[in-house]
Amino acid sequence: MAKFLLRKILILLITFIGISFVTFLVINISPGKPQDMLEFSSKISYEAKQKLIKLYGLDKPLHIRYLEWFKRFVTFDFGRSFKDEKPVIQKILQRLPATLLLNILSLGLIFFGGCLLGILCAMYQNKFLDKFISFIVFLGYSLPKYWLALLCMLLFGIKLRILPISGLRSINFDYLPLHQQIIDIIKHLILPVIISAFGGLAGLTRYIRGSMIEQLNFEYIKFALSKGCTKNRIVFFHAFRNVLIPVVTILGLSLPDIIGGSFIFETIFAYPGMGRLGYEAIMSRDYPLIMGISVITAILTLLGNFVADILYTYVDPRVRYK
Amino acid sequence: MKNDTEKLLLKIESLNVSFYSKIRNMFYFILRDINIDLYNAKKIAIVGESGSGKTTLANSILLLNDERITKYSGNIIFYSAKNCCNGSYNILSTVETEKILNIQHIRGYHISMIFQDPFNALNPVVCVGEQVEEVIKIHSPDLTKKELYDKTLDLFKKVKLPEPEIIYKKYPYQLSGGQLQRVCISVALANNPEIIIADEPTTALDASLRDEILNLLTELVTKEGSSLILITHDINLIRQYVDFVYVLYAGEIVEYGLAKQIFYNPLHPYTQMLLSCYPDKSKKGKRLPTIPSELPDLFDYNFVFGKCIFVNRCEKKFSRCETKPHINFVNGQYVKCFLYEK
Numbered sequence: 001m002a003k004f005l006l007r008k009i010l011i012l013l014i015t016f017i018g019i020s021f022v023t024f025l026v027i028n029i030s031p032g033k034p035q036d037m038l039e040f041s042s043k044i045s046y047e048a049k050q051k052l053i054k055l056y057g058l059d060k061p062l063h064i065r066y067l068e069w070f071k072r073f074v075t076f077d078f079g080r081s082f083k084d085e086k087p088v089i090q091k092i093l094q095r096l097p098a099t100l101l102l103n104i105l106s107l108g109l110i111f112f113g114g115c116l117l118g119i120l121c122a123m124y125q126n127k128f129l130d131k132f133i134s135f136i137v138f139l140g141y142s143l144p145k146y147w148l149a150l151l152c153m154l155l156f157g158i159k160l161r162i163l164p165i166s167g168l169r170s171i172n173f174d175y176l177p178l179h180q181q182i183i184d185i186i187k188h189l190i191l192p193v194i195i196s197a198f199g200g201l202a203g204l205t206r207y208i209r210g211s212m213i214e215q216l217n218f219e220y221i222k223f224a225l226s227k228g229c230t231k232n233r234i235v236f237f238h239a240f241r242n243v244l245i246p247v248v249t250i251l252g253l254s255l256p257d258i259i260g261g262s263f264i265f266e267t268i269f270a271y272p273g274m275g276r277l278g279y280e281a282i283m284s285r286d287y288p289l290i291m292g293i294s295v296i297t298a299i300l301t302l303l304g305n306f307v308a309d310i311l312y313t314y315v316d317p318r319v320r321y322k
Numbered sequence: 323m324k325n326d327t328e329k330l331l332l333k334i335e336s337l338n339v340s341f342y343s344k345i346r347n348m349f350y351f352i353l354r355d356i357n358i359d360l361y362n363a364k365k366i367a368i369v370g371e372s373g374s375g376k377t378t379l380a381n382s383i384l385l386l387n388d389e390r391i392t393k394y395s396g397n398i399i400f401y402s403a404k405n406c407c408n409g410s411y412n413i414l415s416t417v418e419t420e421k422i423l424n425i426q427h428i429r430g431y432h433i434s435m436i437f438q439d440p441f442n443a444l445n446p447v448v449c450v451g452e453q454v455e456e457v458i459k460i461h462s463p464d465l466t467k468k469e470l471y472d473k474t475l476d477l478f479k480k481v482k483l484p485e486p487e488i489i490y491k492k493y494p495y496q497l498s499g500g501q502l503q504r505v506c507i508s509v510a511l512a513n514n515p516e517i518i519i520a521d522e523p524t525t526a527l528d529a530s531l532r533d534e535i536l537n538l539l540t541e542l543v544t545k546e547g548s549s550l551i552l553i554t555h556d557i558n559l560i561r562q563y564v565d566f567v568y569v570l571y572a573g574e575i576v577e578y579g580l581a582k583q584i585f586y587n588p589l590h591p592y593t594q595m596l597l598s599c600y601p602d603k604s605k606k607g608k609r610l611p612t613i614p615s616e617l618p619d620l621f622d623y624n625f626v627f628g629k630c631i632f633v634n635r636c637e638k639k640f641s642r643c644e645t646k647p648h649i650n651f652v653n654g655q656y657v658k659c660f661l662y663e664k
Binding site: 218219220222223224225226227228229230238241242245315316317318 | 427429437444461
């Protein structure tokens with residue numbers, strides 16, 4: 001096991017270096033330079049721009065800049081934002097909890113919702129309920145999330161006025177008692193969580209449906225039936241344990257979407273998360289901030305996959321790493 | 323319980339089982355007019371080639387056929403020796419809710435089953451000890467964890483598994499075929515059921531293990547006073563283990579009687595041919611005979627319901643064989659053939 005972990009960690013490190021380098025490259029060769037993006041840029045004189053370039057170190061060759069960035073990164077120094085000179089790490093840490101909260105909730109919803117709906121579909125295979133659920137999840141899958149988000153904001157926020165449409169807190173948040181603060185946050189989370197989970201639900205639901213139907217045809221199900229198991233026990237204990245094995249992998253693979261994929265989504269909901277921070281950073285070509293966000297997203301993703309690999313051994317006893 | 327050996331346990335009465343074929347959009351009758359009586363502490367064998375409906379018959383007793391495509395008619399009446407179901411219960415009774423409750427109670431507690439392939443019968447991600455415990459726990463939910471554990475270890479000892487404590491924690495992929503089948507047998511024996519159905523319990527195993535497993539199974543069944551329904555295609559393998567034999571061909575029982583009589587004096591042409599297909603010393607150097615042609619098409623209702631089911635392969639057929647024969651009682655055994663019509 002120790003040897004397996006060591007090898008795994010080594011692979012993670014190499015992958016990470018690759019990711020950071022490619023990101024660095026892509027950012028730097030994309031059109032638009034930081035010095036052009038600053039406010040009133042057209043009014044900045046040529047000399048001032050050259051000064052900025054020198055200040056940011058943009059005049060050095062790409063590989064040297066990458067090495068410099070990497071040297072600082074090893075000491076957990078992500079540099080300062082071009083925009084407001086605040087340390088990048090501080091800006092990210094401000095936003096990270098909100099993003100993790102949203103994404104863990106939506107991942108949880110996808111997992112439990114997908115499992116439940118998939119199992120229901122499998123139990124009522126080709127009946128009305130199966131077709132109805134499949135229709136709804138496919139609808140969610142094929143509708144663009146941002147469009148659905150706008151429609152929901154219109155309906156629940158503007159027409160019905162029952163849910164707030166943006167941000168994570170109300171303006172008067174600080175003056176509310178604790179329980180109302182919690183209710184306030186929950187209210188703000190309902191739309192983003194449900195809508196971001198809605199799209200991911202389709203894949204998992206269909207996957208679990210198919211996998212469950214397959215498992216229910218296996219001989220061990222008949223054996224369990226012959227022991228006198230109830231139908232629920234067959235489905236939720238015997239078959240589900242086997243269905244769960246690939247689901248762990250799928251969840252591990254969907255982590256990048258979950259952690260990094262909410263750029264547009266957070267912007268629509270004006271949600272104070274990493275996605276919006278990243279969006280703003282890209283728009284103003286704030287190199288250190290973009291790098292910081294990419295790197296942290298990459299680390300979280302790689303860690304997620306790593307955890308999924310280890311979880312795998314617990315779900316499937318046949319997999320024991322040597 | 324051992325004194326009243328003539329007590330009837332299971333009566334299968336004119337059982338028909340049909341499956342729905344989506345491609346042909348029609349039902350075809352896998353089993354037709356099956357009559358079987360099983361007495362207390364007896365062992366019976368159901369013999370037939372593949373495709374004859376043996377497994378369907380075994381599954382029908384516990385309603386394990388795919389319920390979406392299966393239709394049953396007739397009666398499967400179970401007379402419990404333990405106190406339940408008011409003495410007798412028709413497994414095919416039509417009241418749906420009552421049926422599910424009762425069949426779940428019967429499965430594993432009154433009638434248990436051993437499957438063909440132990441590699442696939444056990445859940446691959448649950449340790450075997452837990453799978454044995456499960457069958458005890460379902461039917462006696464009041465037992466403590468310790469009691470369940472001890473009972474499971476006792477069962478493992480009974481089926482002669484070495485080091486039960488270690489086996490308990492193993493997963494199916496870590497055990498050999500023989501060990502797995504022993505685990506399955508211990509599941510079948512767990513609640514001391516009245517009837518054990520063994521559906522080709524040795525087919526998936528090495529030839530060297532077959533006698534060992536069959537010996538163990540029949541020994542334990544005798545010791546516990548249960549009855550056994552042994553389903554097999556290997557008529558020679560089981561001759562020493564069973565009291566009574568039913569020969570199944572294409573979904574019909576063509577001959578049945580005491581095991582000894584069937585083996586030494588087969589009457590039905592099919593049984594005769596089946597027995598002549600097996601190698602023994604007297605046939606040394608000769609080519610083994612085979613039965614020509616193949617099983618009839620079950621979709622052909624005219625054939626299946628109108629003629630003798632064996633007519634297309636029979637060497638002794640004559641004009642009357644184009645109609646359906648009745649069961650005749652000849653020399654203490656029953657045979658469904660016109661050759662013995664009075």
